[in-house]
Amino acid sequence: MPYKIGVYVCHCGTNIAGMVNVEEVADFARGIPGVTLSRTYKFMCSDPGQALLQEDIRKNGLDAVVVAACSPLMHERTFRRAAQEAGLNPFLVQIANIREQCSWVTEGKGAATEKAKALVAAAVRRAREHQPLEMRRVEITPSALVVGGGIAGIQAALDLADAGVQVVLVEREPSIGGHMAMFDKTFPTLDCAACILTPKMVAAGSHPNIKLMTWSEVEEVSGFVGNFKVKIRRKAGYVDHDKCTGCGLCIEKCPYKADSEFEQGLAKRKAIYLPFAQAVPNKPIIDKNACAYLKNGKCRVCVKFCEAAAIDFTQQDRVEEVTVGTIVLATGFQAMDGRRIPELGYGRLPGVYSALEFERLNNAAGPTNGVIQTRDGRAPRSVAILHCTGSRDENHHRYCSRVCCMYALKYAHLLREKLPEARVYNFYIDMRCFGKGYEEFYKRLQEEGVRFVRGKGAQVWGGAEWKAMVPAAAVPEGLEDHQLVVVAEDSLLQQVLHVPVDMVVLTPAFEPRFDAEEVGRRFLVSRGADGFFLEQHPKLAPVSTTNEGVFIAGACQGPKDIPDTVAQGSAAASKALSLITRKEIEIEATTAHVQDELCSGCRTCIGLCPYNAITFDEARKRAAVNDALCKGCGTCVAACPSSAILARHFGDRQIFSEIEGLLSL
């Protein structure tokens, strides 16, 4: 039991000293049994502050240290490292938080000083019970898994692969490219999305360090930072891609069709198909729900025409296992279903389009070869773009989706460019043009003659419906049955507008993927209230997660535009690389430990462990904690009916001593 304890009371400028009488606290500490010296210092975290502590350890042979300062989240590491450098086991450092939990939140100097004393007394008593613990080191497998082949995942995979890391890039769809592959132009510079994306897709597809697994999904993740074991389901695509030359003859000859997912159902694709022309890999798969042979055993036209004999109807799903050191999750987003706001007519009125539908309609490689026209083939003479479809809305999603204002501007531009005669309206609440060049783009669109109406598009009705619903006086002159009427109040004018248009484009909110909860559980990544994956710290650790070694990038973390997504892809790659470059990593010493002689083998702990760190030793009928996986959360310790599990550094003696200290004043 340590008995030569040094106590250091930090002023933290006036943060602490302004409210707590630090000298009084230091004097008080001197009187606690076991304390051999007690000092105050202006900034303990500064270099001289740390040197003071180190000198005392060396000169006076301190065997434990209590630092009364800010939250351990801020500087526990600092003082542990300082102590270690001076030859003291870092677990013999205890922090008393007299800033966040005392000086900042306590009213009255007297009360704050008394509280600080109690916190110091608690820390000293606890420190007397501390045991030295050793951090352990594990090796890091120099490879990475990137989940999701959108622009975030592609960027992360390329950055890692270029640095010499072996990367497995897993994509659920038949091709990488993600949402960006569907876009025609990108705001605000109006670069062609395909022109800037396809080189990266091709690079990822052909990089010697990237193993591309498309039409595949991660099924199970076990292991821990440095050594994740990942099971990946390679879905049967019925085409042997090793043999396939990508000649495309099978696609040409296939007589069966289905709605194209990539084209948002605005066009058909064959049963054997590439989702789009520039797909990577550029080899088809067979849709088993559309293929006549797989459904009824008849056809085999593709087999007949495939010179490479690559069609393989016997193909089955198979599961591959890989071991990687780190993981980057880049699973992206989905767009909200516009039908959830029936007032806007999506899914009921053919003239109402979702944003992704409009992207395809406008894309030179899309279903109309880039000709903007309504479903009945008319060139729209007027178009209304409605902002905030389900974003900033308590009934749907509280957050702003961050990109809609900008792509709405892009749509307006493309409309003006392709259909110079067309009237274009943007119905908005606030224009959020915060990025580089964004506000300038907004002004450019005003110059191009787009009408901005400050008021949310509240209702959309079909022309025929409108005529049956409202008094004759409220029917705009010349309103045709196939047209649409947008109802909105222009709040600047303070007047309700009835705007007849030929086409309405909605801007549906970004949403977490439908299976984000399941994916989060699989990778032990938590989600925020909005359902997106949660970063470790919103400002200082934006791509890290609470699961060490697992990083997040792109829209799976929250709505973001392409520049931010790419930046996060690179950021996640750099974090993963920094981990791999270290070659080995220290892991938590404050783990749980099962005392064999007390364990009854009831397995209660196993199901409760959030990190899957406890296994059952069948031979000995005892539970065992895997130190490498255990995060020291204490769930098993509290739950064990036999009190057989000990939490290192958080044992009963340590905690009760701390409580006694708190109550000792």
Added chain:
Amino acid sequence: MPAATPFLEVADALKEYGAHDLDLCYQCSTCTGSCPWSFVEPLNIRRLIRLAQLGLPGYEGEDLWKCTTCASCQVRCPRGVAIVDLVRSTRAMIGETGLIPQSLRSALGSVKGEGNPWNGKREERNAWTESAGIPRFDPKKHEYLLSACCMPSYDKRSRRIADALWKVLQAGGVRAGVLGPEESCCGEAVRKIGDEGTFTSLGKSNAAAFEKAGVRKVIALSPHCYHTFKNEYAAFGVKVEVHHASEIMQRLIFEGKLKPHKKLDRTVTWHDPCYLGRHNDIFDAPRAVLSALPGVTFREMFRHKKQSLCCGGGGGRMWMETKRGERFSDLRLPEAMAVGASVLATGCPYCVNMFEDSRLGLEREDAIQVRDLAELVAETL
């Protein structure tokens, strides 16, 4: 327009009257664009809220009394603002200064004096229940209190609804009775008009009557009474189970206790009353009942369920004059006919009243019939 200086004390006072969400509004205009007035002579509810946020004159203007409290705006509000409460609170605050429109004052006077807003005598409240042979509620004999609203007591058209509902309940073996003249108006409209004091005394007196009679379950004929008993009477210590008539009819049919068998051979559409639908999310029960009636072809109108068009009678508008051409009910009948309906069915005596009025204005009065759900069910028995 002259410069104005914010008078935030007014905003603070409004919050004390119940406009708790006032500051949450971010002025997106969804409310004004969703308002049924936007089809005719728009009511700028957003602007009223803005004026109230800054305490500027105009928040208490004429527009305030146009609101029917239909909640079309409220169910869409992206900030979740209880807009109906804002309107009610504003009316309550200025109501204290006596600025309530003249036509509403007469209805309020009647409620205060006779316990109903129809200038009917309290002693005559039970005349129809006596002639229909409906017993007084007795907790030993009856499971439900039938609370039939004030309207059937003093309005012939509404009485036909109540008679039909009684016939249906009897056929379904429901044991129910009514209160005597001690029952008063539920106070829904009174509160929406802004007379909190009278609402409170009505609530207390009805609570005492429920308590004295030993009422545990209530069948409300009107969605307005239903809403008030269910959502607002807890303040008076009332803890009763409340059902709307449509829910009871749905259950009776589902349980096989009611067997509609006579064919109607009519195309029917359903008008969702605001206080049944938007305010209380009852959309399916009446549709389930209609689908169980033999010979009914069901058609939805364009504006249905949460998008239903208000009849124009809520929020005190029953007692106020609306110009021809601006009446929502005038718009509703052509919409029903446009989808091929020969019967516009609904479940609220206010709605029936408004639509019957509009029907008389049609070129051919018999182009469409207006029926309460209970009347249609009764016809099939």
